Amino acid sequence: MLSRSTTNAVAYRASSMRRMRRRAAQATRLYCSTNGCTSFLLVDETAGVARCEICGYTRRLH
Ligand SMILES: [Zn+2]
Incomplete structure (x- = not known):
């Protein structure tokens, strides 16, 4: 069984990864x-590339 601190660490890492991904998408805003x-x-x-x-559409960035 996972301890409470381990569970929190996993949840934090998942949410911070989501934040990074969202920020990257907003920076480019390719529709x-x-x-x-x-x-x-x-x-x-x-x-x-942007995908x-x-x-499944893939576009070259440069
Ligand atoms: Zn599409």
């Missing part, structure tokens, strides 16, 4: 709009 898709693209800076998790 998918492929075939009427209404989601934002997730930017992968190391690969140099839509919903429809």
Whole structure:
């Protein structure tokens, strides 16, 4: 059984990862709009692409 502190640490790490991901999406604000898709693209800076998790559309950043 997990101790309370271990559970809190895991929850904190998960929430901070979500925060980072959300901030990255807001910084770029790339809208998918492929075939009427209404989601934002997730930017992968190391690969140099932005990808839509919903429809799978991939756009080159440079
Ligand atoms: Zn899409």
